Amino acid sequence: MFNQLLQSSNFYFSPYAIPVMLVGILIFLIGSFVLRQNFRSPVNFSFFCVCLSNGIWLFTVSFVYLSRFTETANFIYRYFTFFGVAAIMPSLLFFISSWIGSLSRRKKFIIANFVISLIFYVLAVTTDKMIAPDRMRAYFWGYYPVYLPLSIPFLVFFLIQVLLSVGELYSGYKKELAPLKKTQKKIILIASLIGFTAPIDFLPKLINLPWLYPCGYISMFIYILLVAYAIVRYRLMNITLTITRTGIFVAVYMLVLGLPFLLLTMGKSWLMQFLGVNWWVGPLVLLTVLATAGPFIYIYLQKRAESILLREQLRYRETLRQAAREMARIHKLKKLLNLIVHIVTRTVVITHSAIYLFNEKSHKFILEASRNLKKPQITALDEENSLIRWLKDYKEPLVHEDLRRKCEEEANPLFKALESQLRLLNAEVVVPGFLRDSLIGILILGKKRSQKLFNAEDLNTFALLANQAALAVENAAIYENIEEQVRQRTEELMQVQKQLIQAEKLATVGTLAGGVAHEINNPLTAVLTNVQMLLTDAASLDKDSKESLELIEEATKRCRTIVQKLMAYAKKPTREQAVSQVNLYEVADKTIAFLEFQVAQDNIILELEAKEKEYAVMGNSNEMEQVLTNLVLNSRDAIKQVKRSGRIKISLLKNNNKVRLEVSDNGCGIPKEVINKIFDPFFTTKDVGKGTGLGLSICHSIIEKHKGTISVQSILGKGATFIIEIPGLVIEAAYAKKHSRN
């Protein structure tokens, strides 16, 4: 019996069998491909069963069409084709149950279906009550079996299975709440409705339409394609779009291949009237023309269909693209971020959105802008966070729904961590924003208010938007930074300018003071000399004259003091800064004598604390006086800021070959922010006119020249202590002695 299959003389070529055979093979390959994606998944395995049964049906039925004799056709149909046909519906129910997740509940039911189908198959093979064993119907496309009365229960059984699967799918679809799963179920439902038009094959026999070619394999092919796509890549598929694209594709190629085919099969006699023996040229030309035009028609129709179907999405994508272009023009970072969240939330119509930006100081992603946030939001994400690491590695948007599905499918700790991160962030989608390969921010999107899913094109648009935004954010940051720097520099420049003017004024005052001193001192000399001369001859004076002369003398002396102060102020440094042995005790003593009176006017006590009277260093006494004077006057100002009275202490001590001189006060102290700047030139906390900002800087350079150090310790509000350390002379002298002896 089987031998007849191996004899090629039992077959002939029929063009009608070819597409059926090809589709059968294709369906089998698709099933294998899906199975390879995930061997363990019952969904993939049951889908493979569906493909296998359909593949057997179509592949073998093509050989029925190719059979030259009734016996061969009948043998193939009954033994092989019917096996496939009988297995289709149980496989389909198996698949639907796995898909919906009711497999465990329906196990017995599905096994029962397989068993009943198997019984029908055995009946078909072993009895002559179901499919006539000795005859076949002959149509223009080939043989077709004659069904006998026992096939009616099979048909009823088949139809019941169809209805059950549709019902099961529909209720599963209705019950489903998760948007992604709902979409998947919608795909399968629509695909099934298309697939169930396959029994159209029965029509020619049932209602006697001999011209109707059994094209059920086409709907089955569409069904398989859709479902396979849904299983493998369903996650972001736009079902309407996919069906439309497939529909357009099928329609166009039905036209391209179908019209010449119809002309070939049905218009032969009509064509021969015009073209004679070359009648086949007609369909060939038509095929060439249509095949050439086909892709263009397809593209045109697809565009038109998509512009209608995706009007909403195209609109917001365009808006976002436009916004991305506009962003570069905004230079205020805060404004830019608010604009992004505003536009995204409004145009995509989502519940909320938020932006986290990378902060270089804290190495964290900080929540910088948000829109419509209802629940409390995490304000910062660590750089080492699993979500951030994932975004850095994969550089693509993450969809919460997608992660939820992955978590259901397999217990992967990474997916679990990511899923919980997205849940904490209230994020339906997380879009990373990259700038030259580094992640500078992330955009968080809530759900679409329409409850629709985000699809791949949406995500591409968001990724584009995020990267454009990253660029704009950098732009704005640079711009703001420049603005801030310009502002700071201008301020500094103005400050320096003020100080220079002030310094210039002081220099002028100094020069003036010198001139004035000289000019005034001469007449004062005359006055004082003469008054004192007159007073020496006191005996010749009456009491009143003597008193008057004494007043003149006193007034002249006061004038002298004023001029001396002015001169001290204008005192120029000597050209040669002589370095000699300086006793810091004397320096301190002299400074105190000089300033004591001045600070006393502000109720400040100036005291010296030292265990001995010899603190020798090498240096310049004038300069050391200058340093000490500066420090004491600064201390006075610091006290005056916060108190009505105070105390300044100059202390001297020897410390490890060094002389340590401290000036401490109980004034306002120095804030932490400025303590590092106080020795900078032109840095001052005093009002213009009160300080040049040069005092401490000069002190610093003088002490450096003395090979010493100057530092400061302060507690804000409690006071400050300036500490000067200079190498002591005793050691140096001893050292010099030792060397000279050598």
Added chain:
Amino acid sequence: MPKNILVIDDDGLVTKSVCGLLQNNGFTTDDSENGPDAIELVKDTHIDLIVADIRLPGMNGVEAVKQIKELLKAKHKMDVPVIFITGFSDPDVNAEAQKLGRLIYKPFDNTNFLDIINSAVETET
């Protein structure tokens, strides 16, 4: 014989007052308004002491005193003491002046001034 003191100052108020003070205290005085005049003067006048201002028009007091000292050294083989009086002058010039003699700042107290003059004259004698 009273000591003769040369007072060099460009300000007449000062020369008159200082000369008056010195004369009242038993000195004779000569005065000059600038360096060159003073140099001319000492060529044929005996002086025991110079009181000189530092800031003078043209040649400053220190320079003038140097030249006078050299002149007298060459001519009479004698060194004449000097006391500078200044209202305000350059610290470097002051330092140089102090190498030649005492420096007193104007305006000074008579007693203080006379003490210095007397001690300078006595040292000389």
